[in-house]
Structure formats: structure tokens, C-alpha cells
Amino acid sequence: MGIVIAIVIFGLIVTVHEFGHFICAKLSGIKVLEFSVGMGPKLLQKQKGETKYSLRALPLGGYCAMEGEDAANSDPRSFRNAKLWKRMVVLAAGPFMNFVLGFIAIIIFVCMMDGVPTTTIDKFGMNVADDGTVTYYSESYECGLRENDKLISIDGIRIYSMMDINYIFPEAAAKKPHKVVVKRDGERIKFDDVYFCVGDETTERRDFILIYKDKNPLTVVKGSGDFFMSMTHIIGLSLKKMVTGNIEKEEISGPVGAVSAISTTAKQSENISEAIFNLLYMMALISINVGIFNLLPIPGLDGGRLLFCLIELVRRKPIKPEHEGYVHLAGMVLLFEIMIFATYNDIVGLFTGGKNG
Secondary structure (H helix, E strand, C coil): CHHHHHHHHHHHHHHHHHHHHHHHHHHCCCCEEEEEEEEEEEEEEEEECCEEEEEEEEEEEEEEEECCCCCCCCCCCCHHHCCHHHHHHHHHHHHHHHHHHHHHHHHHHHHCCCCEEEEEEEEECEEECCCCCEEECCHHHHCCCCCCCEEEEECCEECCCHHHHHHHHHHHCCCCCEEEEEEECCEEEEEEEECCCCCCCCCCCCCEEEEEECCCHHHHHHHHHHHHHHHHHHHHHHHHHHHHCCCCHHHCCCHHHHHHHHHHHHHHCCCHHHHHHHHHHHHHHHHHHHHHHHHCCCCCCHHHHHHHHHHHHHHCCCCCHHHHHHHHHHHHHHHHHHHHHHHHHHHHHHHHCCCCC
8 A cells, every 4th residue: 555655746746847837838838748757668548639648557657748849840839949948937837846745745744743943942852840940951952052042053054943963963963063153133143062962872862842833824834835945955965975975875765765655655664644644744745856857968868958048048049959959858868867777766665675765
């Protein structure tokens, strides 16, 4: 059952992406030859007007095929004959829809919380004696942090929401000094030597508690926006690790790994409510990840095609279709090789109880 849920969620993410291209192409008057959910052999197909709608056997993909995408075409409604701004809108619409889906998922899981978390400190670890005397055992309090301090950054990493704090704390909880920036009474204050309590495997590593706001439309939207920024931020940090080579090859994962992670999350949830909450979180993270990745200026991706549109905007004339086609083909070959490697990692992880186990 977990695998089925995972495939449905991943299929939804891909379908929403391709639907963004599809609907903007239709609205722009560009001829769409086929809109496909899934890849590989056809299971169902229906012709409606000039467009074929198909459902294919492999649910981990999909596409929106437009007339004249990669070659010169005399059809006035072909992709390459459309105005430049229309082509750019169509290309950006796929990633944009992934961001929309991710944000909707975030709003729903924030609504499922008891309150909306902030990045402002509520209180620290303390003991209260019978006579009312308060003794703090929080190291960060001893280092200068105080109640109502709004966390801005830790070790140079920007804090947008509680998610960033959770991302940082496996390392931030270590017994070493950390650079912390907070906002206190409207003023930014920097601390160079802040220590945090270190708990064992069963205790909270943070030595402070955050303020939670009551849920209302404003706080939910604001909190959802903060979570959205955190997810894009964390994904950006991961991409930076990949570019700089600071990521282990075993950590590279593809669609199989994503489906496996979603399936594991569904199985390990203690009840339906927790499962829905965790799956919404996973869906938001993966959808935003897909959106960001597709905007990278890599040949074959939406971002690579947008780059050629920007070059055309500067040159005031397009690059020859065949030349652009060769570049995108080379990019697709490279992406295909990476996908094979990532899928190999995913399968090895499944059989060895690795990252997805």
C-alpha cells in the first residue's frame, strides 16, 4: 500500500509539472501534440482535437509534446514560432506549478499543527525552586540568548522557520561554539561563542523552546511562507554540496529513491493523521525540489531552454534550432547517465537497507 501511495504522489508531482506547460501552451495558442501521464508503453490514449491524451505504463514521468520544440517548423502555431515571452512563460510554468503544489501541501500540514511555530525563543531549560528561585541550566542562555530573541542565523545559515533549526541542530548541538545572530528589540545582536545543551538519543537537543502562534488565516499563510522559504533554502544548500563535491555519491537519489522514501514514511507513521501530515511534508519537499531542479540552467531541462531564450533576448535573434538541439541532446544524455547512477544507488539502498531502508 505504501508503494501505491508513493507512486500516486510522485505521479501527481510530475503531472502537475507537465500540466503547467500544457495549459500555458494551450492559452498561448501553441499546438500541443500529446499530453502524457507516465512514460513507456501506452495503456490508454484518446484523441481530442489536435492533442492526444495518454496514460503510460511507467508512472515516474510524463511529458507535454509541442509542435516544433527542437526543430524549425513552418507551422505558425509551433513552439519555436511563438513569441519569445510566450515560450518563456510556457517553460517556466512547469516549475511554477510545482511550487504552487508544494505551497498548497505546506498550508495543509501547517493547518494540521496545534499552532504555527515561529523562530522566536519562548523559554529556556530551567529549574524552579519551592521559593520561586529560577535556575537556568541552558547553555545558550548562559551564553547570552534570551526569551523573545528571534533567531536570524546560526553559523551563517539563514533561519526562516523551525525547519532550518531542525536541519542545523544535528551539528549545532555538538560541543563547539557557534556564531548566532538574533533580533532583540528591533536590533540585530551577534554572539560568537554560543553553546547548546547536548542530549542523548532520546532527549531534545535544543535547550530552548520556540513560541507557537494561534492559527488564523494570517499566521497560517505567514508560517507556510516561512516553511516554503526553508525548503527552498535547504534544497539550495544540498545543491551547493553537489556542486562543490561535498556530498557522498551514496546520497545521490532518483525517482526510485523518492518513491521508496515516501513509502517508508507512510509505513512508519503511527496513525492516519500522522501519515497524512508526513506525506504532505514529503510531497511539498519533493515538489519544490523538482521545481528548483528544473530551473537549473542545464541543457535539456526547462532552465536550460530558458537560458537559450535569454540568449535570444540579448542577441535579438534565436540560435539555430539544430545547434540548440545538439546542446539539449548532450544535456539529456548526461542527465540520463546521472539518472541511471541515482537509480542504481536507490536499488542498492533497497537491498542493503541503506538510506532508504
